[in-house]
Amino acid sequence: MFFLVVTLLVLFARPAMGQSYLKRGYDTDGKYVLKAFAPVVAETRQSVVQFVADGKKSVLGTIVTADGLVLTKASEVRLAEKLTAKLSDGREVEAQLLAEDRLDDLALIQLDAEGLRPVAFELDAKPRLGQWVIVPGLDEAPEAVGVMSALPRRVNGVRLGISLFDHPENGRPVIRFAIPGMGAQAAGLQPGDVLRSIAGHEVNNSQDVIDSMQNVIAGDVIEVVVERRGKEMTFEVEMRLRELNTKLKEDYMNSMGNRMSERRDGFASVFQHDATLTPAECGGPLLDLDGRCIGINIARAGRIEAYTLPAEVVVESLEALTAQTMVKDDAPDTTEH
Structure with a gap:
């Protein structure tokens, strides 16, 4: 965290009279700012996968076990006939959907891979309004950064x-x-x-x-x-x-920019931040400034609104999804011989 603070101070150091506040180029390209957060995501990005559904880039996923179990946004992969996942080391492996939590829109997926690095969910983290939040992807720099704008609450649109x-x-x-x-x-x-x-x-x-x-x-x-x-x-x-009505100021603003997630409602508990996610950048972990995983991004809900399932909700859902797969494995074989 100390390195990050020093880096940000360098980026935004007060200039001499008449000069830009940012180093030349930094004021026109956000990738330089994102690179300042690279140390925060250095470890966790190895726990992120990029799903490819029927040949098209889909959503991110969060590795939860070393033997290839991954959580992601269910509604974005549910209908895929062929599902693969790209890993941070460059490999692309087969993936199979095992179980779904329809209320939290989470899916448990098995990758054909072992020796992976699972994410560590921080159950004791207490998110604060205005704190930095970071969205890791597969690359060295994060996908997006933002600030916490609303604490956990129910949303149902x-x-x-x-x-x-x-x-x-x-x-x-x-x-x-x-x-x-x-x-x-x-x-x-x-x-x-x-x-x-x-x-x-x-x-x-x-x-x-x-x-x-x-x-x-x-x-x-x-x-x-x-x-x-x-x-x-x-x-x-x-x-x-409710369909967007661009005559309303809020709907007009939300209609600008990238599309919103198709499923962006009906969550029992989410907190909100303003990192500019696309629907394809949901499903992965959300980190605080210390690199701790405080939840999984579950929806782009507005132009500057993203929803994240808190870590305790994710862990509870993971336990239920794992239990579902165990029941399926223990079910008797009814195939006729």
């Missing part, structure tokens, strides 16, 4: 696509209108429908509606039961992300 009000007499949630282009309208829900249950959960007011959707993600199809003119009706509704 999926919507039924309805506006509600609670009935003045019985408090029941009533649909005021269905939003065009969203799942509720497509399924046939109408103004005046009284919600009775969502995804098997009885709803008695608007707060119940919110609580019933805590563990759903974009693409899920849930059962919605309503009362319409005294008759109970059931609908299958696809959960969708």
Whole structure:
């Protein structure tokens, strides 16, 4: 860390009158700034892989065991017919998806490689607002750097696509209108429908509606039961992300630059930073200034918003995913002979 601080001081040292604050070239090319963080990622970059899905660059991955188990962003590799991984030593090896954690969007993948260096998750790290965070890749310099901008919280951007009000007499949630282009309208829900249950959960007011959707993600199809003119009706509704509306300032800003991750919602706990990741740079570890791994980058959620699963969430998910693979291995062979 001392070397890094000295390097940054040299980069940004106050110049003589009339001179640039940065050494010539440093003010027009961010790679020089990234190289200042090379000592931070020197060890951990050996624990990073770059996945290639069906011949195209996909996401990063984080090595978690010496015998080739890797965690990455599940939604970016799930549909790949052929999956390989490039290692920091230049090798490209075969990869096989073993198990998925759909809520945290993590996948456990087995590489055809041994003797790898697993990452060490720092469970005692206490991220602070404004601290530096670094995204290692395969190269000497990191992929990106940024600062912590929000501490762990739940994020869920999926919507039924309805506006509600609670009935003045019985408090029941009533649909005021269905939003065009969203799942509720497509399924046939109408103004005046009284919600009775969502995804098997009885709803008695608007707060119940919110609580019933805590563990759903974009693409899920849930059962919605309503009362319409005294008759109970059931609908299958696809959960969708709200489409960007560039007339809104926030959406306009998020529409600029690289695309966002397709899955960027429905996380029980993520912290947020402003390192400028692309979706292909998710799936790898996030480091603090001491080079400690404090989590795995899981989504590019906005122009300057990236989400990271905290280390304790990742470790818990890894344990569950490993247990899934053990159950599969122990399952009896039902093949007919």
